[in-house]
Structure formats: C-alpha cells, structure tokens
Amino acid sequence: MGQLPAHSLQQSWPWPDSLDALRAAPAYHELFLENDRVRVIHTHIPAGEVVPLHTHRWRGVAYLISSSHFVRRDHEGKVLLDSRQASTAAPNAQSVQWLERLPPHTVENVGSSAISILIIELKDDPPG
Numbered sequence: 001m002g003q004l005p006a007h008s009l010q011q012s013w014p015w016p017d018s019l020d021a022l023r024a025a026p027a028y029h030e031l032f033l034e035n036d037r038v039r040v041i042h043t044h045i046p047a048g049e050v051v052p053l054h055t056h057r058w059r060g061v062a063y064l065i066s067s068s069h070f071v072r073r074d075h076e077g078k079v080l081l082d083s084r085q086a087s088t089a090a091p092n093a094q095s096v097q098w099l100e101r102l103p104p105h106t107v108e109n110v111g112s113s114a115i116s117i118l119i120i121e122l123k124d125d126p127p128g
Contacts, residue, residue, distance in 0.1 A: 024054035056102040058121035068111025075104040
C-alpha cells in the first residue's frame with residue numbers, strides 16, 4: 001500500500017473520507033446516530049473476519065459489548081496490537097474504554113466469538 005502523509009493527527013486529519021469506517025468497511029460498521037456533535041457507531045466483527053483498511057477520525061468512548069482476541073495492523077500490514085499478547089482483561093469482559101483517533105488500520109478477529117462495540121465519537125473534540 002502507498003505511503004501515508006506524515007502529518008500529525010493532533011493538527012489535521014490527513015486521510016481521505018473514503019477511509020472512514022462507515023465508507024471503507026460498511027459491512028462491519030452500522031451508523032446508529034449522527035449529528036454535528038456526535039456519531040454513534042456499532043462495530044460487529046464475527047470470528048475469523050478481517051475488517052478492511054479504515055480510520056476513526058474522532059476520539060470517543062467505546063463500550064465493548066462482547067469481545068474476542070484480535071490483531072490490529074497498520075496500512076502496511078505491521079502488527080500494532082495483538083490482544084493475545086496484551087495484559088488486559090479477559091477477551092469476553094464487558095468494559096468501557098477511551099478511544100483515540102485511529103489512523104488507517106485493519107482488525108482481524110482471531111478469537112472464537114464475535115466482537116461487538118458501541119462507539120460514541122465526539123465530533124466537536126478539538127484536534128490537539
């Protein structure tokens with residue numbers, strides 16, 4: 001895949017709208033609500049599935065309804081996070097997490113159950 005701009009995420013959002021989660025991976029992201037201030041998305045990743053390359057432009061809150069082990073990779077396929085190697089809660093534990101902006105990435109569900117996440121993105125969150 002091509003070289004991505006080296007701009008800081010804090011100053012601008014350098015990636016095209018075509019990589020937005022709802023456009024680039026609509027089979028895995030469902031819009032529940034959107035207005036000028038927030039966007040609420042349900043992410044659902046069945047076991048064994050790989051979500052295509054996409055971004056999350058805004059910071060927000062993620063409520064994990066159900067989880068499984070996953071691998072997040074960048075636009076070049078480099079592993080950014082392998083939950084099997086992380087020292088976090090059990091994969092099926094429900095939890096709430098702060099979510100930073102996410103540049104282009106894929107997510108592979110390498111576990112045996114579906115991942116289900118409700119994401120509340122804060123669109124009026126200032127960059128920086």
